[in-house]
Amino acid sequence: MPNPDPGRRNESSRRAVLTATLDLLQEVPYARLSIEGIAARAGVGKQTIYRWWPSKAAVLFDAFLLLSETSSGESPRLPDTGDLRADLALVLKATAAELDDPRLSEPMRALATEVAHDEALAASYHERLDAPLRDAKRQRLRSAQEAGQLADDLDLDVAIDIIWGPVLNRWLQRGPVTDEYVDALLDTALSGLRPRRPAP
Incomplete structure (x- = not known):
């Protein structure tokens, strides 16, 4: 009989912990989520969790990334x-729909709170999630710039903030992010970002 693969066993336990975290967040507020509760739901020991993650917030972040994983593992593209x-x-309407999904919304709200208070977690969030997504957004805007749809001297990072920032901000404040809001946002943002036409 072949020996068990420790890597496979560890991956199975890791996914059990992350899945348990997501499941528990549908039942209890994040403030009541505990390492003990996660361990019990996942069927692992507390020390297993502490060996892989330094804090509850770090477990939450990896659980959130599990929700965001693509089957291909490729870099995100718009x-x-x-x-x-x-x-x-x-893209924005799909983002709004995801943020409105209860399975995603509560982990995301909890993660946003933790990132605001934990410098190490914020750095990890930027490196592993925000930076790849921001690169994809920047590439799409650069393509539009090259096609003459955006001004040549446009600061693409500022443009990203202008386009995506209001959606996340409104959602964090529990305001409605409707299709109509997205349309109005894009009309406002793009009218100010288009190249200026020379006067005749």
Whole structure:
């Protein structure tokens, strides 16, 4: 009989912990979530969790990343049909729908709170999640810039903040992020970002 694969066993336990964390967040507020509770739900010992993660917040972040994983493991990319407004509307409306999903919304709210108070977690969040997504957004806007749809001298990082920032901010404040809001946001943002036409 072949010996058990420790790597497979560890991956199975890791996923059990992350899945247990997500499941528990549907039942109790984040403030009541505990390492003990996660361990009991996952069927592992507390020390197993502490061996892999330094804090409850770190477990939460990896659980959130588990929700965001793609089957291909490729870097994120935004659609590029040549129609910038349509592509951005598709992405922002899909983002709003995800944020409205109870399985995602509570972990995301808890994570946003932890990132605001934990410098190490904030650095990890930027490196592992925000930076790759920001690169994808920057590439899409650069493509539009090269097509003459955005001003040549546009600061793309500021443009990203202008387009995506209001959606997250409104959601964090529990305001409605409707399709109509997304359309109005894009109309406002893109009208100010288009290249200025010379006077005749």
